[in-house]
Structures are given as C-alpha cells and as structure tokens.
Amino acid sequence: MTVRGRLQLSLRWRVAAAFGLGSFLLSSVLAMATWNLSSGYLLRQREQSAERQAEVNAKVISEELRRGGEGLDKLLTGLTTGPDSTILLYRPDELRSSGRQIDPSTLPPRLLELTRNGVPARQRLVVDGIPVIAVTLPITADVHYLELSPTLQLDRTFRFLSAVLIAGTVVSGLLGVALGAWAARRALRPLTELTAVAHRIAGGDLRSRMPERADPDLAPLARTFNTTADELEQRALRDARFASDVSHELRSPLTTMLNAAEILRRRRAEILGTAGRATDLLTSEVDRFARMVVDLLEISRSDQQTDERALEPVDLGGLVHHVLATRSDVIVPEVEVNSSAPLVIADRRRLDRVVNNLLDNAERHAGGAIRVAVLRNDRKVRLEIDDRGPGVPAELRERIFERFARGTRAGSRGTDSGSGLGLALVAEHVRRHGGRAWVQDRPGGGARFVVEIPEATT
Structure with a gap:
C-alpha cells in the first residue's frame, strides 16, 4: 500500500486516540485486577461456607446414626438448604438422597470414587444446568456424605460485576478520547491561529x-x-x-x-x-x-x-455588455446573461479589467471568444468565457494564472505572445473580491475560463 493510500489521522485525533488507548489499557488492567481479587475472594468465601455447612450436617447425621437412624430420612430433608441443594448419603448397599433429585451417574467419576473411598474433597461443577459446589466427607468407615450446594446467586454476582467492569472500561476509554480531543484542541489552538493568520497573509x-x-x-x-x-x-x-x-x-x-x-x-x-x-x-x-x-x-x-471606497454594487451583465460594445473584436461572441443574476459588491475598474483581459487572452491565444455568459450559481455570480482554441493542458491550468507565465508560448516573441501578466491580474483582482478564477475544458472543445464572485448581500 502506498503512503497516499494509508489512512492519515490528524495530530488532534492521534492525541485523542493515544489518550483513549492509554485510558482503556489502564482501566482494563484495573478491571482485571479487581475481577481477580473480588471473584477469588467471593468464591473462597462461598466454598468455605459450603464446606463448614457440610461438616455440621455430617456431624448431625453421625449423631443420628448412633441413635439408630430411625429419623434419618426426616433429618436429611431438614438439612437441605434450598430447592436446588442436594444431599447424598452412601451406606453399604444403600444410597439415600434429599433435596433436588439428580442422577448420580451424571456426577464426575473421580468425585464419586473419592466419595465412596471416604476421601474429603471439594469441587465446582454444573449439574443439570445449575452450578454447584460439591463437598464430600466421611461419616463412618462405611458411611459417606456428599452435598451439592448451588451457587446461582454467586454466579449472578459475577455476571453483574463483570458487566460493570466492562462498561467502566469502555466508558473510561471514551472519556479518555474526549479528554484527549479537548486537550489536543487546547494545545493546538495557537497552531490553529497561526494557520489562519498564515492563510490570510498568503491570501x-x-x-x-x-x-x-x-x-x-x-x-x-x-x-x-x-x-x-x-x-x-x-x-x-x-x-x-x-x-x-x-x-x-x-x-x-x-x-x-x-x-x-x-x-x-x-x-x-x-x-x-x-x-x-x-x-x-x-x-x-x-x-x-x-x-x-x-x-x-x-x-x-x-x-x-483594496480601497473600500471604490466598492459599489455592480451589474456584471451590464458591465459585460459595455465592455463588448467598446471593443473591436473581429469575432463577436454570443452573450448569455441570466435574468436572475444578482449584483456584486466590487471595484468596477477592476472587474472591467478582468473581462477585458479574459477577452484579450481568448483573442490572442485561442482565435477569439465565442461565448460570454453571466450566470448565478449557489449565491455566487459566475462569469464564463468560452474560446475556440485547442484548450489548456491540465498541467498548465494553474500555472497560467501566475505572473509572467505564458503557457506553451513561454519564451516566444511577437505581437501575439502577450506579457504573461493578463491572467495573473485576473486572478489577483478576483481574489481581492473574495472569488476565484480557473480554466476548464469547454464542452465540444476549447477552453472555458470561469470567474466566480460572491453576490451582493441585501
């Protein structure tokens, strides 16, 4: 990809992007640290709570078994902490359960093996779509206890915390971009003023x-x-x-x-x-x-x-008719004046020189003007002069408005070569009136010189 084809951001937006990226990265690091600390702490607390509760329940069941175990089923029902909790009691040739009924075969084989062997263990898992903490404890040599405590509330807390941290990170990045744009605008304000002043001087x-x-x-x-x-x-x-x-x-x-x-x-x-x-x-x-x-x-x-006292409302269409009436061109151009063309605030002498210079240029270099038009175009008065010449090459369309530039006739001598100042005067006078002048191709061949000047405001 070439340099021109690359996306070039302005300095202001590069600063804003740097602020935003820095803020986003810092917020991301803080959010990740907050998530790890808070989620780890909450999970440890919940696991410890589930383990303590399982130990208490196991002691209660152990006492009941010493007394004969006649009220064991009622006791197991009372020990469940909610509709989503499950208690499994493994006895020789018997499995008793309470709470939410599950299929023991859906539990991890390793967890079941530890339970049957009477090895204390703790594990997080999902059973039938519900996240739980599984705690296994031995009660006697041949009786083992397994409790599944749901963590739905903890998972909701985690989702809420993650959403808050993500939203905070995104908002922090956007605020960083806004802060960067504000800071860049404040810092670049002198450069903006410098550019504006330099532009006025260049004008x-x-x-x-x-x-x-x-x-x-x-x-x-x-x-x-x-x-x-x-x-x-x-x-x-x-x-x-x-x-x-x-x-x-x-x-x-x-x-x-x-x-x-x-x-x-x-x-x-x-x-x-x-x-x-x-x-x-x-x-x-x-x-x-x-x-x-x-x-x-x-x-x-x-x-x-420009002498402000020389400015006055000028009817450009009437001025064109007057200029053509005083000239003795061999070819009389077609005149087209828009009936709705408004007035312009201008120095009549300078505009008269603009029209004469454009007509002289057409006569000297292009066989004469064949059409002169005064039109209205987007709150501007537009003067068009078409000639019958070969046209102006694209690479010379700006240069011919420079002083002592005579296009393809540069360096020649003779009565038709001109001084190279006529079009420069056109551009200068038009610029003094807040307009611009340029040349383009004429439909059908030849050149069309165009002048646009802001219309007079009422």
Missing part, C-alpha cells in the same frame, strides 16, 4: 498578525512569526513601490517610443528590405513593451490594499 492580507501571548512557551513563537510577517509586508511594499516607480518612470520614454513607432508604421511603405523587417519587429516589440508597462502599473496597484 494577500499582509497586515494579519498573531495575538501576543503571555505563555512563556508560546510568546517566542508569536513574536517570531509577527516579526517575519512585518518583514514580509515591508518587502512586499518595497517591491510594489519599486514596480510602481519603475513603471511611472518608463511612461515618458515609452510615450516617445510609441509616437516614434507610430510614425515608422505610417511610413512603412517607404522602408524596404531588411530595414523594413527591422521596423516591423521594432514596432511590435514597442507595442508589447507598452502593454507590459501598463500591466506592471496595474500589478503595482493591485498589490496595495
């Missing part, structure tokens, strides 16, 4: 911190984590400021380059041969550079915290 909330701890064992962990988070936040802010500053500084020379490229493009017919091809390559790279600078500016803004 972009760089201001999340662990609360200060008075516990001397936990305080260093909280301080170290918060210090690391502070350094991470400062580094992210420095990187964002650097990208923003560089992008802003590039805008002026970029504007000059774009104007020069536009002049070269208008006079392309006058430039022949190798110079013409170099001009085409230069103007395409300038256009690509311009798109990259714009995307870098957008990235630098997206790395900052």
